[in-house]
Amino acid sequence: MAFLPFLEWLESTSGSIAIRESILFYPLVETTHVLTLCLFLGLTALWDLRLLGLAMRRVPVSEVGGRLLPWAVAGFALMVVSGGLLFYSGPLRAAQNIFFQVKMVMIVLACLNALVFHKTVYRRVEVWDREAVIPLQARAAGFLSLVLWAGVVVAGRMQAYNWFD
Amino acid sequence: MSLLSFFEWCEDTAVGHAIRDSLWLFPVIESVHLLALALIGGAILLVDLRLLGLGLRSQPVAQLARDAQPWLIGGLVVMLSTGVLLFLSESIKCYYSPPFWNKMTFLLLALLFTSTVRRKVAAASETSMRPLWGKLVALVSLALWFGVGFSGRWIAFY
Numbered sequence: 001m002a003f004l005p006f007l008e009w010l011e012s013t014s015g016s017i018a019i020r021e022s023i024l025f026y027p028l029v030e031t032t033h034v035l036t037l038c039l040f041l042g043l044t045a046l047w048d049l050r051l052l053g054l055a056m057r058r059v060p061v062s063e064v065g066g067r068l069l070p071w072a073v074a075g076f077a078l079m080v081v082s083g084g085l086l087f088y089s090g091p092l093r094a095a096q097n098i099f100f101q102v103k104m105v106m107i108v109l110a111c112l113n114a115l116v117f118h119k120t121v122y123r124r125v126e127v128w129d130r131e132a133v134i135p136l137q138a139r140a141a142g143f144l145s146l147v148l149w150a151g152v153v154v155a156g157r158m159q160a161y162n163w164f165d
Numbered sequence: 166m167s168l169l170s171f172f173e174w175c176e177d178t179a180v181g182h183a184i185r186d187s188l189w190l191f192p193v194i195e196s197v198h199l200l201a202l203a204l205i206g207g208a209i210l211l212v213d214l215r216l217l218g219l220g221l222r223s224q225p226v227a228q229l230a231r232d233a234q235p236w237l238i239g240g241l242v243v244m245l246s247t248g249v250l251l252f253l254s255e256s257i258k259c260y261y262s263p264p265f266w267n268k269m270t271f272l273l274l275a276l277l278f279t280s281t282v283r284r285k286v287a288a289a290s291e292t293s294m295r296p297l298w299g300k301l302v303a304l305v306s307l308a309l310w311f312g313v314g315f316s317g318r319w320i321a322f323y
Contacts, residue, residue, distance in 0.1 A: 027322045030318070031315055031318040034199070034314070034318050035318070037199065037203040038207065038210060039210065041203035043207050045207050049236070055232060058232075063221065067220050071219075153203070154193075154200075157196045160192065
């Protein structure tokens with residue numbers, strides 16, 4: 001497999017070594033990664049709760065989506081950049097860690113869930129924007145999003161352990 | 166009883182021992198601590214962004230503050246209870262950790278500020294208050310909570 005040699009090469013680059021051995025930069029990147037949870041997951045969770053009819057019920061769904069999602073997306077971008085740097089600092093250990101693998105699968109599933117939601121039921125949001133009862137498909141998407149992203153956080157924290165390596 | 170002996174007593178509690186003796190309890194409790202962090206962060210940002218004239222800016226601040234309140238309080242309850250558990254499992258390490266004391270200072274200030282000044286400003290009607298005050302309150306709030314989170318993460322490093 002060409003993947004492993006690629007990771008070995010990546011781990012041997014000077015950038016990877018520099019981050020790994022830095023006293024300040026690595027913890028700063030990791031702190032950014034953790035605190036960005038507030039921006040990304042905090043606002044995503046409020047959005048999911050709105051879809052479940054549990055938060056901000058008086059605010060139209062499209063307004064919450066239009067006004068809060070750009071911030072959540074910015075948070076996601078920061079998450080990807082800081083996470084990418086963390087991965088770059090130790091790609092071999094990360095890629096072979098079961099929690100990391102589970103985390104990546106759950107991120108893909110959560111993104112697919114968001115994609116399907118936006119391409120289908122959210123296209124017709126003007127129909128149910130202010131309805132007391134939100135379409136089941138939208139509620140299901142909100143619920144799935146909460147569960148998947150919570151799983152991503154737990155798996156991400158567990159990544160510090162190599163119990164199954 | 167000195168402060169250090171109190172911390173030693175905390176570390177010696179049955180709960181402290183149980184968490185230290187378990188392989189998975191600490192990371193699981195910490196995961197819940199992180200999930201509550203996201204929730205608190207979202208509830209704080211919802212109102213502070215609005216005070217800054219961003220986010221849901223066509224909604225009244227007072228209304229958003231009421232919307233955020235149950236999630237903020239729920240998040241804080243989970244945060245504080247998991248935080249106490251984590252503390253009991255490594256009290257003596259915390260005693261000698263500068264970031265821990267920074268975090269406690271920021272936490273005290275953030276809780277005080279949020280439950281007094283910020284609460285009053287967010288509940289005031291928009292016309293009775295200059296928007297500059299709202300922005301200032303939002304910036305102080307964000308800075309204090311950032312201080313809590315930032316120094317919290319650094320307990321692991323120092």
